[in-house]
Amino acid sequence: MSSGSHGERKPEAELGLLDATMIGMGAMIGAGIFVLTGLAAEIAGPAAIAVFALNGVVTAFTGLSYAELASAIPKSGGGYAFVREVFDDLSSFLMGWMLWFAYMIAGALYALGFAPNFLELLHVYGFAPAPDQVGAVALPLLDAAVPVSVGLAFTAVLLLVALNAASTAASGSVETIFTLVKVGILVVFVAFGALSPMFSTAEFQPLFPADGGAFAILPAMGLTFIAFEGYDLITTVTEEVENPRENIPKAIFLSLAVTVVVYLAVVTVAVGTLGAQGLAEAGEAGIAQAATEFMPTGLPVIQNGGAIIVFGAVFSTLTALNAVVIASSRVAFSMGREGQLLPSIGQLHHRFGTPFVAILASAVVMLGSVALPTKSAGNMSSLFFLLSFIVVNGAVIRLRRERPDMKRPYEMPYYPVPPILGIVLNLVLTGVLVWYLVRTDPLALALSVGWILLGGLAYLGLNRWRSRGETSDSGPPETTADAVPQEDD
Amino acid sequence: MTQDLNVIIVGGGRVGFQTTDILADRGHDITVVERDPEVCDAIADEYVATIIQGDATDPAILEQADVERADVIAGLTASTGVNLAVCLEAKEMNGDDLRTIARVERLGGEEYTRFVDGVVFPERAGARMAANEIIGGDVVSISDVTETLDIMQVRVAEGAPAANKRLSNVNFPTGAIVISDDDGERIAGPETTLDPGKRYVVAVEPDVAEEVMNLLRG
Secondary structure (H helix, E strand, C coil): CCCCCCCHHHCCCCCCCCHHHHHHHHCCCHHHHHHHHHHHHHHHHHHHHHHHHHHHHHHHHHHHHHHHHHHHHHCCCCHHHHHHHCHHHHHHHHHHHHHHHHHHHHHHHHHHHHHHHHHHHHHHHCCCCCCCHHCCCCCCCCCCCHHHHHHHHHHHHHHHHHHHHHHCCHHHHHHHHHHHHHHHHHHHHHHHHHHHHHHCCCCCCCCCCCCHHHHHHHHHHHHHHHCCHHHHHHHHHHHHHHHHHHHHHHHHHHHHHHHHHHHEEEEHHHHHHHHHHHHHHHHHHHHHHHHHHHHHCCCCECCCHHHHHHHHHHHCCCCCCCCHHHHHHHHHHHHHHCCCCHHHHHCCCCCCCCCCCHHHHHHHHHHHHHHCHHHHHHHHHHHHHHHHHHHHHHHHHHHHHCCCEEECCCCCCCCCCCHHHHHHHHHHHHHHHHHHHHHHHHHHHHHHHHHHHHHHHHHHHHHHHHHHHHCCCCEEEEEEEECCCCCCC | CCCEEEEECCCCCCCCCCHHHHHHHHCEEEEEECCCHHHHHHHHHHHCCCCCCCCCCHHHHHCCCCCCCCCEEEECCCCCCHHHHHHHHHHHHHCCCCCEEEEEECHHHHHHHHHHCCEECCHHHHHHHHHHHHHHEEEEEEECCCCCCCCEEEEEECCCCCCCCCCCHHCCCCCCCCEEEEHCEEEEECCCCCCCCEEEEEEECCCHHHHHHHHCCC
C-alpha cells in the first residue's frame, strides 16, 4: 500500500507513542488528584490511598475495551463514536448525552478546584487572605451574594470558552510540555514530602474510618473515579498517531500505569504529612495546603517552596478545564454531525473554524454548574463517566457477537472476562454512588436524573422535528466540489 | 447534504483503497469488506476505515458491514460479477434507501444501470490522467461529470489559429464552448481574447475535440 500518496489528509502531524501517552496522562493527572484527594480523605481517611489504587484497577478493564474499539473503529470521536457504530439510535444518543454531561460537569469541577487553589496562590504571596476567609462557599443556591471562589470559577470557564470558541486548540506537542510540567511538580511534591520530618512520623492508622469500615472506601472510589477519566482522550486523536493499532493500546496502558503510580505516591505523601484529618479539612486545596506545610521557605524569587505546588494545582486545573471544554464540545459536535443533536451544533463557524455552537451549548451548562458544591460536581461527573464506561464495555461484547469478522488490530486478552468485569465493577460503583447520593446529596441525584429525562425529551423532540423536515423538503442534493487540477505556471 | 454518508466499499484493492482514502478525507464513514487478510492489515495501518474481513458475496459477511445503516454501497472489486452481486444483495437487505455503485470491467457498462444506480470504469479515469501527463500541462481533462462530454483546461499555443483572436471572431464547431476567460477569472464572452500562453476551460463533445484542439493548439 502506498504510504506517502495522500497529500490532502488534514491532520498530518504524526504523534509518537510518547505524545499519545502524554495526552492520556495530561488529561488524567492534574485536576482530579489536586481537587479530590482532600475530599476522598474526608470520606475514607488514610484508606484514600487504597481508593486511588482500586480505581486504577477498575478503570484498566474499561481501558482494554477502549483499546480494542479504538483499533477497530477508525474514528476520532472517542467513546461516543464507537457506541454510535455499534448501538441503535436511542442507545447511542443516550451515551453521547451522558458523556457530554460528564465532560461539562467535569469542567465545572475543575473550575471549582481552580478557584480555591488560585486564592491559595495569592495568599502565599500575601495578595489575599487565606482561602477559608474569602467568603466561605456556603449554600450558593440560597446565598444572594456570589462567593468569590464561585465568581473566580465562573470567570475561568468564561475565559477558556472564549479562547476555544475563537481559535482552534493547541497541538499535541504543547500538551506534552504541559504534562511534563504537571508530573514534574508532583514529583517535587513527593520528593520533599517523603523527606520531610512530618512524613517520618506518618500515621496511617486506623486505615479505615470508624463508621463504615472497609466499605467506606466505596463512595470515595465513586467520587474520585473521575481522576482516571482522560485516557479515553487518546482515542480522540487516533488519526494523528503513527502506527495507531499498536501505539493506541500501548499508550492507554502506559498512561494508566504511570498515572496510578504517580497518584499512589502523591496520596501517600499527602496523607503522611498533613494527615487524613488535615487533608479533609483543606478540601479542594488539600495537596496545596500539605505542600505549604513541608516545602522549604525563603527561596529566591518564588520565596515559598509550597508555591510551586500551589502553582501546579492552579496550572493543572486550568489545563484540565481547557481539555474538557474541548472534549465536551467535540462530543456535542459529533452528535450534531450524526443528526443526534441540532445540525447547527455539528457545524464549524465560518470565520473561526471552531465548533462554535457546540462550544457555546456546552458553556451554558458548565457556567450553570459552577454554582454546585465541588463534591456534587465530582459525584455527578463520576456517575456519568461510570455509566458511559458501562456502555463502552457493552459495545465491545456486542461488536464481537454481531461482527465476528471485523478486523480488530488489537484484540484484548481473555475475552470476555475484561468487559464483563468492567461492567460489573462499574455497576457496583454506580450503585454505591447513587446510594451515597440518595443519603447525602439529593440535589446532585435530582439533577442527574433530570438531565437524563431532559435527554429523553430532546430525543423525542428532535425525532419529531426531523421527520417533519424530511417530509417537507428532501434537502439539497450533494454538490461535488472537485478541485480543478492546479498547475503552476 | 450536510451530514456524512455511511459508505460500504467492497474490495480494498487499489481502486477500493484510494476511494476509501478520498472519502475518509472528506469526513465520510467507510466500512471496507475485503477478502485478503494482508490487504486488510495494510488498510488497518492506514486507519481510514472499519474493516470486515471476508467474502462479501456471503450474506453473513456483508451483514456485518451494517448494511441497514448504510447510505451507499460501492462494489469496487476487479470482477463485475462480484460487484453486481453485492449491490443486489445489499439492496435486498436494506431496501430502497441504499444507493448502489458497481465497478465494471469495460467501457460502456450502461446496460448495468438497470440493476445499479451507477457504474464506474476507473481504468478510463486513470487513462485520462495518463493522457494528461503524456501531453504535458497544456491540455488537462478536468472531470468526468458528464457522459461523454469532456471538460478540459487548454493553454492556447503561440501561433495557433485562434491565438490573439476575439472569441466572436473565432468560429468554433457546434458542440464546443469556451467557458472561462483567461486563467479562469470570469466567464468568457464574445469580447474575450484568446491570448497565447493563457488557460481557458472549454467543454467539447468528443467528435469535435480534434477540431477544437487544432484551433487552440495549432
